[in-house]
Amino acid sequence: MGLSQAVREAADILSSHDKITIISHIDADGISAEAILASALSRDEHDVRSVFLRQLESTRVSEIPRDDSLKVFSDLGAGQQQLLQDEGFSEGEVLIVDHHVTQPCDIPYFQVNALAFGHNKLSAAGLAYFIARAIDPVNTDLAKVAVVGNVGDMMAREDCGLIGPAREIVDDGISYGNIICSSPELTTYGISTRPLHLFLSYSDDPHIPGISNNQSGAIKFLQRLGIVTGSQKRWPVWEDLLFEERRLVISGLAQQIMASGASLDRLLGEVYLFPDEQTREPVRNASEYATLLNACGRRDAAHTGSSICRGDRAGAYKEAKRLLSHHRSDVGNLLQFILDTGVQDLSHLQFIHVGDRYLDTIVGIGAGMALSRLNRNKPIMVMCAVQGEPTLTKVSMRTNEQMVQQGVDLQLVLATASEEIGGAGGGHRIAAGAYIPTASEEVFKHRVNRLLAAQYAATGQDHR
Numbered sequence: 001m002g003l004s005q006a007v008r009e010a011a012d013i014l015s016s017h018d019k020i021t022i023i024s025h026i027d028a029d030g031i032s033a034e035a036i037l038a039s040a041l042s043r044d045e046h047d048v049r050s051v052f053l054r055q056l057e058s059t060r061v062s063e064i065p066r067d068d069s070l071k072v073f074s075d076l077g078a079g080q081q082q083l084l085q086d087e088g089f090s091e092g093e094v095l096i097v098d099h100h101v102t103q104p105c106d107i108p109y110f111q112v113n114a115l116a117f118g119h120n121k122l123s124a125a126g127l128a129y130f131i132a133r134a135i136d137p138v139n140t141d142l143a144k145v146a147v148v149g150n151v152g153d154m155m156a157r158e159d160c161g162l163i164g165p166a167r168e169i170v171d172d173g174i175s176y177g178n179i180i181c182s183s184p185e186l187t188t189y190g191i192s193t194r195p196l197h198l199f200l201s202y203s204d205d206p207h208i209p210g211i212s213n214n215q216s217g218a219i220k221f222l223q224r225l226g227i228v229t230g231s232q233k234r235w236p237v238w239e240d241l242l243f244e245e246r247r248l249v250i251s252g253l254a255q256q257i258m259a260s261g262a263s264l265d266r267l268l269g270e271v272y273l274f275p276d277e278q279t280r281e282p283v284r285n286a287s288e289y290a291t292l293l294n295a296c297g298r299r300d301a302a303h304t305g306s307s308i309c310r311g312d313r314a315g316a317y318k319e320a321k322r323l324l325s326h327h328r329s330d331v332g333n334l335l336q337f338i339l340d341t342g343v344q345d346l347s348h349l350q351f352i353h354v355g356d357r358y359l360d361t362i363v364g365i366g367a368g369m370a371l372s373r374l375n376r377n378k379p380i381m382v383m384c385a386v387q388g389e390p391t392l393t394k395v396s397m398r399t400n401e402q403m404v405q406q407g408v409d410l411q412l413v414l415a416t417a418s419e420e421i422g423g424a425g426g427g428h429r430i431a432a433g434a435y436i437p438t439a440s441e442e443v444f445k446h447r448v449n450r451l452l453a454a455q456y457a458a459t460g461q462d463h464r
C-alpha cells in the first residue's frame with residue numbers, strides 16, 4: 001500500500017463513523033493536525049471531540065473517553081500501540097495518523113504513517129491534510145495549517161524548505177491563495193514581528209560574525225547600509241523592507257559570512273507567508289505561527305491553539321498572544337539563568353541543571369538559544385525537575401547543523417543512554433529529549449558524554 005492509498009482508506013474509515021474522538025499531541029504539529037481533522041470532520045457534520053495529551057502514557061489513558069466513538073490518534077500512537085492493546089482498544093475503534101517510529105503489536109491497528117512510506121519530512125499535520133483533502137477537496141484551504149505543523153516539527157530545517165509530499169501541500173496553498181512562498185529568502189526566525197536589529201542579532205544558523213548575538217553590531221550594520229537611522233523610534237520588521245533593501249542586507253550578510261570562511265548554505269531558503277493574515281502578526285508566517293501554537297500547548301492551552309488554526313482571531317488569539325509573551329519572558333529568564341550560572345564542561349558535552357525554576361516544557365528552547373551563545377562546538381544538555389514527578393528528570397539536548405555533519409546524532413545518544421537506566425528518550429539528530437530517573441543523573445551525563453565521544457571518533461572528526 002502506498003501513502004495515497006492509506007490516506008484514501010483513512011478518509012473512508014473517518015467518513016463511515018458519526019462519532020469521532022481525536023487524541024492529539026500538544027505541540028504545533030499535534031495542534032495543527034487536530035485542527036485540520038476536526039475542521040474537515042465538522043464540515044462533514046460528524047460529531048467530533050478532541051483530547052490533547054503531552055504524551056500518550058498509561059497515566060493519561062483515562063483522559064480518552066471509553067465510548068463508541070472512533071479514536072483517531074494523531075502525532076502520537078504509532079509508538080504506543082502496545083499500550084492501546086493493553087488498555088483494551090479494539091482494532092475497529094482505532095485509527096493512527098502519525099510520523100513516529102512504529103511499535104510492533106499483535107492487533108494490526110490501521111495507521112497512516114509517513115515513515116512507513118519512506119517520508120521523513122512529512123509531519124502529522126501533513127498526513128491529516130492529505131486525509132482531509134481526500135474526504136473533500138474543499139479542504140484545500142487547510143493546506144496553510146498543515147504547513148504550520150510541518151514547519152513547527154522542523155521538517156523544513158535541513159533542506160531550508162519543505163520537500164516531497166510536504167512541498168505538494170505548499171503548492172495546494174499557493175493555488176488556493178492563502179500561502180505565498182518567498183524564495184530565496186532569509187531563513188532567520190521572526191520576519192513578521194521581530195524588530196529588525198533583534199531579528200538579525202538572533203540569527204545564528206549560519207553564525208554571522210559581528211552580528212549573531214551582537215545587537216549593537218547588528219544596529220551598526222543596518223546603519224552602515226542606510227536601512228535605519230540612529231534615532232529609530234519604531235523599528236521596522238523584515239517584512240516591512242522594500243525588495244531592494246532586503247537584497248542589500250542579504251548581500252551584506254553574505255559578505256560577512258564569507259569573510260569568516262563559513263558556508264552560505266543555510267542563509268537562504270523558502271519561507272511561507274500567509275497573505276490573508278495581517279502584517280506584523282505572528283500568524284503571518286509559518287514559523288512564528290508554529291511558535292504561537294507551541295506557546296499554547298506548553299501552557300495547557302492546546303484547545304486555544306486549535307481555535308486559532310480554525311480561524312479565531314478574537315478571544316482565543318488574544319489569549320494565545322498573552323501566553324506567547326509569558327512564554328517569551330520565561331525563555332528569556334531561563335537563557336539568562338544559564339548564561340549567568342554557566343555550564344559545566346565535560347570532554348564532549350556542556351551541561352547544566354536548572355532545578356525546578358522553569359517549566360520542563362521550555363528547557364529545550366532555552367538550551368537551543370544558550371548553545372549559540374556558549375561553545376558552539378559541543379552539544380548542550382539541560383536537565384530540570386519535572387513538576388509533580390519528584391523521581392523524574394527531564395533532559396533536553398541541542399546541537400547545531402555543523403556538529404550533525406560531524407556525526408553527532410542526539411536522538412540516538414538520548415534513546416540509548418536513557419533506555420539503559422530505565423528512562424525514555426528520542427527526537428531528532430539536532431534536538432532531542434528524554435525523561436530519566438532522577439537518581440541516575442550523574443551516571444547519565446557521563447554516559448551521554450562517552451556516546452558523543454564515540455560518534456565524533458567514528459567519523460574521525462574529534463574536535464578536541
Ligand SMILES: [Mn+2]
Nearest residue numbers: 029075124153
Ligand atoms: Mn509531529
